[in-house]
């Protein structure tokens with residue numbers, strides 16, 4: 001009888017903790033006596049049959065590294081039925097009984113499409129955007145948040161030395177999580193997020209007053225989905241009476257060594273995904289719910305749409321003056 005075989009891939013924007021997750025998947029498979037195949041470059045690798053058998057050696061010394069050694073991609077072909085069928089046929093041809101997809105909401109859509117093509121798939125939410133419902137955190141969001149906070153701490157040093165306002169743009173697509181959480185954690189004055197309207201004139205009035213009262217700097221966090229930092233800086237710079245500078249944090253946010261939170265989440269998600277596949281499950285996403293790992297139908301995750309900002313966080317930010 002041939003050996004049982006599972007596959008794994010990383011898809012969408014890379015996020016810190018993907019390597020640690022692949023490592024956990026590999027170790028869980030090998031502990032169960034199951035072969036594990038890694039596809040390269042996300043769904044592109046499934047379609048173009050780019051794969052390698054993974055061993056403990058393949059995942060040695062990767063746990064602490066950001067990015068993904070399997071590499072990732074945004075694969076247009078996977079958006080079409082023909083690409084999805086080809087990907088599923090390739091998996092069936094290799095005798096793969098189940099697939100672990102590590103990626104964001106788009107990658108989960110791909111996972112759902114493969115499930116419909118007869119492949120058992122378990123999704124692992126991994127995206128710095130933290131925009132996926134049915135999990136308290138997506139992998140990599142915590143590390144990205146730490147990267148942002150480190151940058152803002154540095155900016156505050158220089159801003160306060162010159163009485164300046166910095167407008168800092170974070171990633172997150174249409175989700176304001178990174179902007180609002182980093183504002184709370186770094187002591188920023190504003191978090192402009194797509195989930196809430198804002199009034200530039202009010203902001204200017206308030207900033208002007210702050211400087212008149214003797215404050216030496218102000219930080220405005222802007223989620224990319226809420227506006228362009230440069231445009232906001234241009235709108236405010238002549239109205240507040242103090243110099244304004246812009247920092248677009250960009251892909252810096254996505255890199256670097258995963259935090260302990262992301263590393264341990266990676267371990268839990270990776271092992272839970274393999275256990276689910278080996279138990280015959282499929283079409284589910286693993287998620288973190290109040291410190292426990294839960295499985296949710298991918299269909300339900302997708303139907304729910306983008307994860308909103310917790311009202312408790314919005315209230316917390318308001319109380320703290322963000």
Ligand SMILES: Nc1ncnc2c1ncn2[C@@H]1O[C@H](COP(=O)(O)OP(=O)(O)OP(=O)(O)O)[C@@H](O)[C@H]1O
Pocket residue numbers: 011012013014043073074075076077078079080103104105106107108109110111113126127128129
């Ligand atoms: N509707 C869909 N059907 C099939 N495949 C999809 C669909 N949407 C996205 N995908 C696949 O998933 C890949 C990754 O999606 P996307 O670029 O949205 O990133 P993501 O997984 O959401 O991660 P992140 O948002 O963190 O970058 C896409 O390039 C595509 O191959």
Ligand SMILES: O=P(O)(O)OC[C@H]1O[C@](O)(CO)[C@@H](O)[C@@H]1O
Pocket residue numbers: 013104127128129171172173224254
């Ligand atoms: O790396 P790319 O393809 O430029 O995509 C950037 C996008 O990916 C993310 O980093 C993750 O989804 C978003 O926050 C950002 O808008």
Ligand SMILES: [Mg+2]
Pocket residue numbers: 012104105106127129
């Ligand atoms: Mg996404």
